[in-house]
Amino acid sequence: xxxxxxxxxxxxxxxxxxxxxxxxxxxxxxxxxxxxxxxxxxxxxxxxxxxxxxxxxxxxxxxxxxxxxxxxxxxxxxxxxxxxxxxxxxxxxxxxxxxxxxxxxxxxxxxxxxxxxxxxxxxxxxxxxxxxxxxxxxxxxxxxxxxxxxxxxxxxxxxxxxxxxxxxxxxxxxxxxxxxxxxxxxxxxxxxxxxxxxxxxxxxxxxxxxxxxxxxxxxxxxxxxxxxxxxxxxxxxxxxxxxxxxxxxxxxxxxxxxxxxxxxxxxxxxxxxxxxxxxxxxxxxxxxxxxxxxxxxxxxxxxxxxxxxxxxxxxxxxxxxxxxxxxxxxxxxxxxxxx
Amino acid sequence: xxxxxxxxxxxxxxxxxxxxxxxxxxxxxxxxxxxxxxxxxxxxxxxxxxxxxxxxxxxxxxxxxxxxxxxxxxxxxxxxxxxxxxxxxxxxxxxxxxxxxxxxxxxxxxxxxxxxxxxxxxxxxxxxxxxxxxxxxxxxxxxxxxxxxxxxxxxxxxxxxxxxxxxxxxxxxxxxxxxxxxxxxxxxxxxxxxxxxxxxxxxxxxxxxxxxxxxxxxxxxxxxxxxxxxxxxxxxxxxxxxxxxxxxxxxxxxxxxxxxxxxxxxxxxxxxxxxxxxxxxxxxxxxxxxxxxxxxxxxxxxxxxxxxxxxxxxxxxxxxxxxxxxxxxxxxxxxxxxx
Numbered sequence: 305x306x307x308x309x310x311x312x313x314x315x316x317x318x319x320x321x322x323x324x325x326x327x328x329x330x331x332x333x334x335x336x337x338x339x340x341x342x343x344x345x346x347x348x349x350x351x352x353x354x355x356x357x358x359x360x361x362x363x364x365x366x367x368x369x370x371x372x373x374x375x376x377x378x379x380x381x382x383x384x385x386x387x388x389x390x391x392x393x394x395x396x397x398x399x400x401x402x403x404x405x406x407x408x409x410x411x412x413x414x415x416x417x418x419x420x421x422x423x424x425x426x427x428x429x430x431x432x433x434x435x436x437x438x439x440x441x442x443x444x445x446x447x448x449x450x451x452x453x454x455x456x457x458x459x460x461x462x463x464x465x466x467x468x469x470x471x472x473x474x475x476x477x478x479x480x481x482x483x484x485x486x487x488x489x490x491x492x493x494x495x496x497x498x499x500x501x502x503x504x505x506x507x508x509x510x511x512x513x514x515x516x517x518x519x520x521x522x523x524x525x526x527x528x529x530x531x532x533x534x535x536x537x538x539x540x541x542x543x544x545x546x547x548x549x550x551x552x553x554x555x556x557x558x559x560x561x562x563x564x565x566x567x568x569x570x571x572x573x574x575x576x577x578x579x580x581x582x583x584x585x586x587x588x589x590x591x592x593x594x595x596x597x598x599x600x601x602x603x604x605x606x607x608x609x610x611x612x613x614x615x616x617x618x619x620x621x622x623x624x625x626x627x628x629x630x631x632x633x634x635x636x637x638x639x640x641x642x643x
Numbered sequence: 644x645x646x647x648x649x650x651x652x653x654x655x656x657x658x659x660x661x662x663x664x665x666x667x668x669x670x671x672x673x674x675x676x677x678x679x680x681x682x683x684x685x686x687x688x689x690x691x692x693x694x695x696x697x698x699x700x701x702x703x704x705x706x707x708x709x710x711x712x713x714x715x716x717x718x719x720x721x722x723x724x725x726x727x728x729x730x731x732x733x734x735x736x737x738x739x740x741x742x743x744x745x746x747x748x749x750x751x752x753x754x755x756x757x758x759x760x761x762x763x764x765x766x767x768x769x770x771x772x773x774x775x776x777x778x779x780x781x782x783x784x785x786x787x788x789x790x791x792x793x794x795x796x797x798x799x800x801x802x803x804x805x806x807x808x809x810x811x812x813x814x815x816x817x818x819x820x821x822x823x824x825x826x827x828x829x830x831x832x833x834x835x836x837x838x839x840x841x842x843x844x845x846x847x848x849x850x851x852x853x854x855x856x857x858x859x860x861x862x863x864x865x866x867x868x869x870x871x872x873x874x875x876x877x878x879x880x881x882x883x884x885x886x887x888x889x890x891x892x893x894x895x896x897x898x899x900x901x902x903x904x905x906x907x908x909x910x911x912x913x914x915x916x917x918x919x920x921x922x923x924x925x926x927x928x929x930x931x932x933x934x935x936x937x938x939x940x941x942x943x944x945x946x947x948x949x950x951x952x953x954x955x956x957x958x959x960x961x962x963x964x965x966x967x968x969x970x971x972x973x974x975x976x977x978x979x980x981x982x
Contacts, residue, residue, distance in 0.1 A: 318982060327757040350928055372929045393929060394892040394901075416893055419941035441932050442923060443893040443901050472927065491967045553733040554755055554782040562733075562782050566956040568980075573926065585780060587912065588811065589689055589712045589953050592733060593780050602758035603735045614928050615906040618958060621981050641907075642960050643657060 314630040315605060319551040320565040322620040322638075323607075324530065326627050328545035329360075332529050335541050337364040339515060340523055346390060346507065348526025351614050356381045357529065362387075370507075370524040374400045379640045381409035388412070389474030390507065392468055392524060394420045394435065394443050398427025405429055412465055414415035418443040421453060425460035432462050433505055436497040438469035438490035447493045451500030469494035471522070473514030476534060484516035491519035511535050511542070532613040534574045544563060546616070546623075548577075548608040550592065552600045561600050565608045566590040568570045571615025577608045653888055653969040654944060657857025659904040660888040661959040661977075662946075663869065667884035667932035671868050674880050676703040678854060679862055685709045685729060685846065687828055687865025690953050692979035696723045696868065702728075702860050709846075709863040714737045718979045720748035725813065727751070729846065731807055731863060733759045733782050744768055751804055755784040760792060764799035772844055775836040777808035777829035777885060785834045789798075790839030805844030808833040809863070814851030815873060820900050823855035850874050850881070871952040873913045883964075885914075885955070887932065887947040891939045904947045905929040910954025916947045 312380040323340050336345055347361040348374035355514060358380060368388030371377045377389050378400065386409025391401065394403060395418055405411040405428065414435040415421045424432050434453050437444030445453055454464045471490040477483040491508070498506050510525035512535065517523060550565035562578075566589050570577055576584045582596035592608060600606065610616035617623070618641055625634040653662060656848070675684055686700040689711035697708060697719060707727030710716045716728050719738065724749025730740065733755055744750040744767065750903055753774035754760045763771050773792050776783030793803045810829040816822040830847070835847050848862035851874065856862060866874050869885040889904035902918075905928050909916055915923045921935035931947060937943065949955035957980055964973040 314846075320982060394941075396890055396892060417941050420892070437895065441895070441897075441899050442927065442930055444895075446896070477690070517962055551735055553735060553759070556776065556780070556783075558780075558786070560780050564732075564982075567910060567912050567951075568957040571906060572910070573906050588781065600755050602733075612906075615911070617909040643659060643903075 312628050312632045313625065314632060317624060317632065318571040319549055319605070321545050321549040322617065322623040323549050324623050324625045326625050326633060327547045328543035329448070329529065329625070331505055332531065332545055333360060333543045334338050336525070336528050337366070338516070344522055345623055346522045346524050347529070348372070348510070348524050349376050349454050349640060350616055351526030352530055354617070354632065354636050354638050355385070355640065356634070356636035357381060358385055359383070362367055370390055370526070373643050375643050376640045377401060377404055377411060378407045386410060390414070390433065392435070392507070393472070396423050396459055398423045398429045402428030411430055414468055415453065415457060416443050416445070418456060420440060420465045421457045421460060424457070424583070425462055431465050432461055432503050433465050433468045433507060434497065434505070436467050436469040436492045436494055436575065438471055438508070440472040442472065444469060445470060447497045450497035453499040464501060464503050466503030466507070467498045468499050468507035469497070470506070470508055470510065471513060471517070472510065475510050477512070478514065478538070478539060483513060487513050487517050488519070491517060495519060511540065527613050530613045530617070531610055532574070532616070533578055533611045544609060546610065546613055548610065550608050552606060555599050555602055559599070560585060560593050560595045562591050562593050563606050563608070564590060565592050565634060569616070569619055570608070570610050571612040571618070572613060574611035577610045578606055578619065579606050582606070646703070651971045653963065653965050653971060656888055656971065658888055658890040659908040661956065661962040662886050662888050664882070664884045664886070665964050665972060668868065668964070671870065671881045671884055671925050672699060672703045675853070676705070680704055681847070682706055683861055685861045685863050686807050686868070687711070687849070687863050688719065688979060689732070690865030691869055691956055693956070694718060694724070694979065695973070695975035695977050697724055698722070700868065708851065709865070712982050713981045714982050716740060716743055716750060720746060726747060727777060729753070729772065731774070731809070732955050735759065735762050737762045737768045741767030743788050753782070754796065757795060757844050760796045760799060761802070763796070764801055769802055770804050771796050772804050772807045772842070772846060773836065773840050775806050775808040775833050777810050777832045777847070779809060779811040779852050781811065783808060786836045789836035793840040803840060803842050805842030805846070806833055806837045806840050807844070807846035808836070809847055809849065810856070810901055811849065812848050815877060816851070817877070819855065822852060826852050826856050827858070830856060834858060845971035850879065851877060866952050869952045869956070869967045871913070871955070872917055872948055872950045883948060885949065885952055887949065889945050889947050891941055891943045891945060892939055894938050898938070899924060899932050899934045901930050901932050902945050902947065903929060904931050904951060908955070908958055909947070910951040910957070912954060913950035916949045918945050918947055921945070
């Protein structure tokens with residue numbers, strides 16, 4: 305787990321290298337655990353896909369996890385982190401999930417249609433939540449259909465733990481008061497569905513609404529622990545912990561430099577990454593071109609901050625945890641990638 | 644290499660699954676080998692990062708390869724495809740490349756500065772090309788500095804094979820005649836540098852200029868073999884071979900459907916993917932939301948075409964080759980990922 309422990313400095317890492325600021329990570333874990341202690345947070349592992357980091361979240365007091373893929377569920381269960389795993393996503397073939405439940409982990413899957421209810425039953429997953437659409441055009445049933453789906457699930461022998469609804473379209477809504485108001489409207493839909501469905505779980509929220517969504521019983525935030533520039537713009541109490549250490553490989557006296565951190569090291573859907581004190585021009589497969597004054601020298605290191613944490617992490621095989629002096633204290637495999 | 648050979652149909656694959664149309668692949672290989680036979684093409688493996696596919700390119704008659712990362716060089720050499728490997732990228736630590744050269748492969752690295760020349764010498768890479776900037780704001784020396792760098796390299800004991808220059812800013816320039824004119828201007832710079840540098844290699848070009856760049860001795864195209872929607876818009880003689888098989892997991896009667904192919908399965912820098920006959924609304928981590936008439940049913944399969952092949956492939960552990968009837972004929976690990 306820690307092949308570089310102690311001895312190696314960040315400046316000796318092969319680049320591009322995913323790096324995590326240990327202090328910022330500890331701050332984010334502690335801040336969230338204070339705000340949403342224990343099961344009030346169900347950390348979403350899709351943001352980091354890293355078992356060692358999930359173990360840190362469990363050690364911070366959060367017993368359950370939110371997952372986006374079956375592989376995340378399998379990995380957490382195999383690592384002994386399967387106390388309460390929610391696959392907050394629909395699947396039409398639940399057999400691998402049933403196998404995880406058979407192994408002794410607690411597995412709950414989201415359902416939003418007759419087909420996904422039936423798949424859960426066929427796959428021998430015993431517990432479901434009804435996924436309710438609260439405004440984001442993605443998964444989730446019509447709120448008015450939630451009670452009927454719960455009845456169908458119970459008739460199929462499934463235990464219905466409650467509801468979930470993700471207000472993902474509001475995560476970066478500004479200002480905060482507007483975000484809170486709109487979240488309330490979404491959660492009214494979810495609570496009405498909850499009344500029809502029964503059960504004690506009302507799951508939802510994310511990093512952007514972790515402190516304004518006071519209606520759910522648990523928040524599914526994931527990005528808070530590593531952060532990115534998109535969430536960083538919201539003024540949340542979490543610090544930027546994730547970066548990519550890159551090496552300057554070319555400098556052009558016409559006014560730009562190139563570092564070895566490109567499209568295959570960065571989730572790009574939220575736009576270009578940032579480099580402090582520099583202007584990022586564009587990224588190509590293995591390069592970021594940028595300008596700054598003065599220009600760096602070939603061989604210098606730069607720290608690249610991604611715009612979107614989740615698809616960035618999914619490109620990397622490992623992440624290195626750095627002490628304040630740049631020493632690599634731990635190296636964690638990003639072991640929940642793929643499907 | 645072929646765990647699914649023969650028996651499995653694409654409809655039985657776990658999704659999202661990277662799939663390759665065998666007929667389109669064969670067409671692309673044959674079309675390029677006819678246009679640029681043998682060493683006239685130096686296929687760029689960064690586009691597919693797959694040894695089995697590189698072996699197909701070698702079998703089509705192309706003895707050398709272009710690489711973007713040290714790992715690609717290492718992987719090709721270890722697989723016996725190291726006849727003539729060009730790392731068309733700068734590195735400030737060439738020791739891993741020197742080790743590959745020691746193992747018997749032929750390794751050439753691009754240099755564009757005193758520092759990268761010195762790194763090649765220190766790393767015991769014996770052969771270099773001078774990388775010349777021909778207009779793309781990225782790597783490459785000032786054309787006027789190329790001769791001096793070649794002299795420095797030779798003084799350091801390196802063999803200088805020639806020059807390279809990548810007109811990447813012209814790849815999707817339209818119409819074709821403008822692309823050809825602008826390529827000529829870029830290549831005038833490269834040929835002038837070539838005169839100053841010496842050597843017999845003049846390497847450049849890509850899929851977008853494979854047939855208009857008639858000045859180089861070899862073309863570094865990679866995308867041609869799998870293709871994407873960005874290159875697809877140019878009217879090139881290559882067919883779309885790559886897709887992502889996805890499953891519809893949610894359908895909302897308000898007018899949209901959701902399939903399990905999201906940001907972690909797609910390079911997004913060129914924008915959203917496409918689904919034939921559908922309108923793609925947006926992608927999130929594990930989802931693509933789209934509309935079409937009529938809406939599909941939960942459990943249906945859809946084929947998603949990425950906008951940019953290179954960063955899409957880099958997310959996937961394997962690609963499945965499909966016969967015309969959808970049978971999986973081969974499954975290839977995407978084994979050159981990472982750095």
